[in-house]
Amino acid sequence: MNRAATVNEVSNGQQQQPNKTKPSGKRINGLSSSVQDIAGLLLFCFSCFLSLTNTNLASYGSFEMVQEIATYLLDRTRIRPQCGIICGSGLGCLAEQLTDVDSFDYETIPHFPVSTVPGHVGRLVFGYLAGVPVLCMQGRFHYYEGYSLAKCSMPVRVMRLVGCTHLIATNAAGAINNNFHVGDIMLIKDHINLMGFAGNCPLLGPNDDRFGPRFLGMAKAYDPGMLQVAKDTAKHVPGLGSILREGVYCCVGGPNFETVAEGRLLSLLGVDAIGMSTVHEIITARHCGMTCFAFSLITNMCTMSYEEEEEHCHETFVDVGRQLEGRICELVTRVVGTIRSEANGRKKE
């Protein structure tokens, strides 16, 4: 049975209890029945709210559901991808580099959410990059679109079940670090799971060991080897070295951008760039044993003082991505190329 249905049933069961036990029309502790009715109504509204919230946070995508999606896709393409690539806002150009493609609009894939954010096309693209079979998500899902974190990152599990061992996640982000500039590329060496601090995580709910373990170490979430490859690449791609940075990414829920106070707080916490994605995808990928690499395209400087003009505009961010297409595609192509050599190396052993 679908796990989401099970979770809903449990939460519905809990929410009905207050009503079942509500004594109608009797006086309790001196309260009149109309006051009790109002209190009951309020309690009912509150439990409905809690149930909705729980549904929003609860796990989405049983192993069987993800397997059904994977089988649907594998039945329709001969490509057996090794690496999943998630295109951030304005970074859909990555999918356009693939050759011999098989594409699937999200609407046509069973159980798949749909993209609602400009700059996220909403298509899974199988193809080859640097001779390596890859699967590109041309458009991702964000929490602020109304999807649970589990639903946002469910496609990562699909990537794993169709055969991907590696994940490359990209995003558009605002810089907190004032040594960064718009147009820089920040290699993500670590992240702060701010939403996790508040108890929201893509792994909430019962654990299915077929995906991965209940408790998960995150100290090496971002693969040092792939990070090094990216740094080495910068030595060979003109114009890349001067814009390459390294730092800590933090995901906020969005869709509003940060207040000045929030930006300053995150700066104190050691954050270099802020976005509204990636962290839950990396957690999900690490849970199912994938090797991860991620980077942020710095599309804006976060507003850190009340004197600054606030110039945040999603459409402008998407344009920054277009301007840097060449270097970003070159970076990803070269990093993916090393996955092929790794796999060949393993075959020879």
Ligand SMILES: O=P(O)(O)O[C@H]1O[C@H](CO)[C@@H](O)[C@H]1O
């Ligand atoms: O993280 P990606 O999908 O690149 O998008 C980033 O850009 C949007 C804000 O402009 C937010 O969704 C933020 O997360």
